[in-house]
Amino acid sequence: MENKEQLFEKIFKQHLKIETYSQSIDSLYSPRLKNRIDYKPYYQRNYVWDNNKATYFIESILIGTEVPPLIFFDNNKNIEIIDGRQRFETILRFMDNQFSLSTKGLKILRQLGKKTFSELAKTDNEILDNFLDAKIRIINFTLVNEPPLDDYLADRVKKEIFSRYNTGITPLKKSEVDNAKYDEDELSNEFKDILNNDLALRKKIYNTFFKPTKNKKDNPPVEDIMSFIRRFLILPMYPIKSYASGGGRTEILTLLYEVFSNNTDDCKLVISDFLKKLDYxxxxxxxxxxxxxxxNRLALETILWGLGVLDQENISINFDNDFIVKASNYINEHISEYSTEDYQFNKIVLARFNATTNFLSQFSKKNLDIYIVADSDKKEELKELRKPKDTTTALSELESLRLNKPEPSRNSIDDIVRTMQRRRFLVRPSYQRQEVINPTKASSIIESILLDIKLPPIFVFKRNDGINEVIDGQQRLLTILGFIGEKYLSENDELTVSKNHSFYLRKLRILKELDGSKFSDLTDEQQGKILDFQLYIIEIDENQNPHFDPIDLFIRLNDKPYPIRVNSFEMWNSWVDNSIIDEIKKLTSDLKPWFYLKQLSRKSDRDRMESEELLTSLIxxxxxxxxxNSYKGLDIFQKTDRINARIGNKAxxxxxxxxxxxxxxxxxxxxKSVKNIKSFVKKVKFVLIDRDVDVEIQEFLKAExxxxxKANKENKFFRRTMQDFYILWFVLNDINFEMVKHHRINLKNEIIDIFSYMKDIPLENQEKNNGFEVFSKMISDLKDKYKKQERKLKLTEKEKREFIKEQNNISPFSGAPVFVGDDxxxxxxxxxxxxxxxxxxNLQILHKDENREKSAK
Structure with missing residues (x-):
């Protein structure tokens, strides 16, 4: 008889039918079909898109560009959305007038800002018709041939499909979006040429201004450094108070850079001047x-900004030793103004730029406050910069693309390899990012191919010169090419190999027998299955779409808002056993009024299951x-003036x-661990209640x-962090409940002292890890003080007789007579x-039944 694992594999091989098709929005959201679609099944995360992200997606549909497909699971009764809830619900919310299009979210159709679906129906009926006629691509999984499916297997199958379409996603970072956006910018490209050819320069910039990470410090990415350079080239033109507030920051920086770049006549002079500042x-x-x-790096970047400010004021400095000494000493004396804690907060940003402005004003003997707070002229200039541009022309240019979306063709992997060998396939155009997929994710893609699970389509731009430029799907193609050991055409027109060239399969979830196999280890049948696997190719022909912008499509398909992190509750929710997830969700719901990581305070706040993730981490x-067998839990360490705590790797x-x-x-x-964390929360509650509660209990617990x-300190920028809860667990975990209950008043004060120390280590203890040693002793002393002693002392019969005699043959508990010979x-x-x-x-003699009664009480 087949076991559950064998049945699970059999379902994927024999009982899943997978088809792809396109359906108009009008049809997809018809009342009859909409009622069959469950777009928020239990394994899906919450709806998290904000109005700007939702608007950007609606605009993609309105202008006729491509959007990722929806993944359906049809069990013949209803349809569950396996992947695409955010997209499906955004369209639904838009059609139900639950939000209006935001100006910030519109990149092209600015004239539609603040309009709802109903208002478009009144004023822009043609655009609305095109919206309803727009086709959404769908990959549909259907169960066939009477599968041997119980609730357990059905749950696993759906979660497995969900996981495959989500764990492989590696969203674009802002620097990678910028790399694509400025692909044709002359100033950026000249900077990039220098950085690509000078690793030492890249390292110098990275080590000076970036928080170092292991995988980047030896070969810092050019796109990260370029984002930094573009920002600091134009930041002196952007008043810091406006910049720090974050309102429209990205948009204004983009517009300022475009103006700056377009008005730069001599790129080499700009680069030379900037490199001189970096060297200084x-x-x-x-x-x-x-x-x-x-x-620290934050102080240094404000000095870089300050040198740009002096340029704006035509104040020249000699780049001599005097400035170096004065700047260094000033930073040293005012280092608290350059705090690396919560450094992105509005007031923290203002504090460090204000500090540098004070220094530069003293040095130059000129008031530079205008660079912090904009005057009326600067406000008007920025307002003018942000005015929506006429986009009627842009709409007409995109009309042909919207009305002539090509249906996907099917090409085997073998066909694509042959095309590449003819050097007609450009996998990595210049706006593409580096190869980012890791061997485990790559293995999952190969396993999907062997199980005949369809991959999302590859988007290709067929240029007039005959080259097929891959817009989206690079990571999937490189995975396949890497596994079968084939080369591809790089952006430098050279045949090269994937970083995962000829990798072996690892951590397969279904075809576990293939773990450790390379392509050459597979059977002829398995190799053939990979080479014959049909990839869906959506080809956009430049000849038919002369105004098509491949970079815009690349960004729209890859700039994914709020992606699911692999090791997060949003992802665990999608595949972990229901009974466990339900227990965590119930516990979170019961405690959310006070025991939370982040409380949703506004309608726009996104519930990304942070509190569920907090409790999961504690469990x-x-x-x-x-x-x-081996404790791999909490990592506690000193970082200058603070004690930090983290789970080293949430994997x-x-x-x-x-x-x-x-x-x-x-x-x-x-x-059992879930139960222990419930006990921990109960201990926390007892510690917090140190007086009569005269307000609603949840509000009291939240405030306490x-x-x-906060450790009794006023902190305007306070926000709860995971490490706050980790340390609280670390303190209370070993102390039994009765001890907490009896010593709750003192415990609260002692825990506050611990938090006060860990968040502000005295200067004399900040070196040589001394702060950590003191912190460790504070914890150790507290645990020793409230440690329950083991019961080791035993009385002899003679000693028992003496105790009874000393008690005058009276029980201290009941006052009843007690004699030698009683139980x-x-x-x-x-x-x-x-x-x-x-x-x-500390001992006494009681009747046995009295002692049991006492213990029960």
Missing amino acids: ISKIKEYSENNHLKN YLDYSLNHS TITSVFQEVSENDDAKKNYF LDTLF IEVDHIDSLATGGDDEKN
Whole structure:
């Protein structure tokens, strides 16, 4: 008889029919079909798009560009949306007039700003008709041939499909969007040429202005550095108070750079001048280090901004040693103004730029406050810059693309390889990002191919020179080429290999027997299945669409808002056992009024399941501590003037969930950890209530928990963090409940002292990890103080007789007579559970039934 794993694999091989088709919005959202579609099944995350992201997506439909397909699971009764909830619900919300199009979200059709669906129906009927006629591509999974499907298997099949269409997504970073956006910008390209050919320069810039990461410090990405350069070329033209507020920041920076670039006659002069400033900043950093002066990347970038401000004022400096010394000493003396904690907050940004402005004003003997707060002329200039441009022409140019969307063709992988060998396929045009897919995700794609699960379509721009330029699908193509060991045409017109060239399969979820296999290890049948696998190719012909912009489509398809992180509750929710997820969600719901990470305060706030992720992390810490062979839980460390705590790698939580899903004993232990975290929260509640509560209890607990985390200090920028909860768990986890209940007043004060120290380590303890040593001793002393002593002391019969005699043959509990020969027990006067000592002077003799009654009480 087949086991569940064999049946699971059989369903994918024999009982899933997969078809692709397109359907108009008008048909897809018809009352009859809409009622069959469940767009928010239990394994989907919440709706998280804000109005700007939703508007951008609606605009994509209105201008006729491509949007990613919807993935349906049709069980013949109803249709569940496996992937695409955000897109489907956005269209639904728009058609129900739940939001109007935001000006910020519109990149091309600015004249439609603030209009709802109903208002478009009145004033722009042609545009609305095109919207309703627009085709949405659908990949539909249907169960066929009477599959042996119970609720457990049905759940696993749907979650497996969801996971395959989500875990492979690696959204574009802002620097990668910028790289595409400025692909044809002359100034950017000249900068890029220099950076591409000078690794030492890239490292110098990266080490000076970036928070270093392991995978970037040896070969810093050009696109990251270019985003930084573009921003600081034009930041002196943008008043810092407006910049810090964040309102329209990205839009204004983009517009300012476009004006700056378009008015630059001599790119080489701009580059030379900027590199000179960068070199000068490096000397300030070097001087500070050599003279043991405090400095950091945020201080240095404000000095870079300041040099640009002096340029704006036509104030020249000699780039001599005097400025280096004065700037270094000023930063050292005012380092608190350049805090790296919460450095993106509005007031923190203002504080550091204000500090540098004060220094530059003293140095230049000129008031530079205008660069912090805009005067009326500057406000008018920025207002004029942001005025919507006439986009009627843009609409007409895109008309042909909207009305002539090509249907996908089917090309086998073998066909595509042959086309590449003829050098007609450009996988990596210049606006594409670097190869980012890792071997585990790549293996999942190959497994999908072997299971005949359709991949999302590849978008190709067929240029007039005959080259097929890949707009979207690069990562999938490189995965396939890498596995079968074929080369591809790079952006430099050279045949090259994938970074995962000839990789072996790993961590397969269904075809586990192929783990460790390379393409050459597969059978002829399996190799043939890969080479014959049909990829859907959507080809946009330049000859028929002369105004088509491939970069715009690349950004729209890849600039995914709020992607699901792999190791997050949003993802765990999609595949972890229902009983576990339901328990975490119920616990979160019960505690959300006060025990939360982030509270939704506005209608626009997005519920990304952070509080569920908090409780999941705490449960993991308990599970790792009590039910794992090796503790891989909490990493606590000092960082200058603070103690930080983190779970080193949240992938370990994913591993625990995988273990729990495959092992019944592990699952039982997991629920024990859930119970332990409930007990922990109960202890927190007792610690917080240190007086009579005269307001609603949830509000009281919320305020007191904030007070505890703030450590009785006023903090305008306070927000709860994961590490606040981690440290609280670390403190209370080992202390039993009775101890907490009896010593709650003192415990609260002592915990506040711990938080006060960990968030502001005194200057004398900030070096050589001394702060961590003090913190560790504070924790150790507190745990020792409230540690329950083990019961080791035993009385001899002679000693029991002496105790009864000393008690005058009277029970201290009931006052009843007690004699040698009665059924008696030795009891602690002050319970060990509440801090009593296991010593003779803390012992008494009671009747056995009395002692049991006392214990019950």
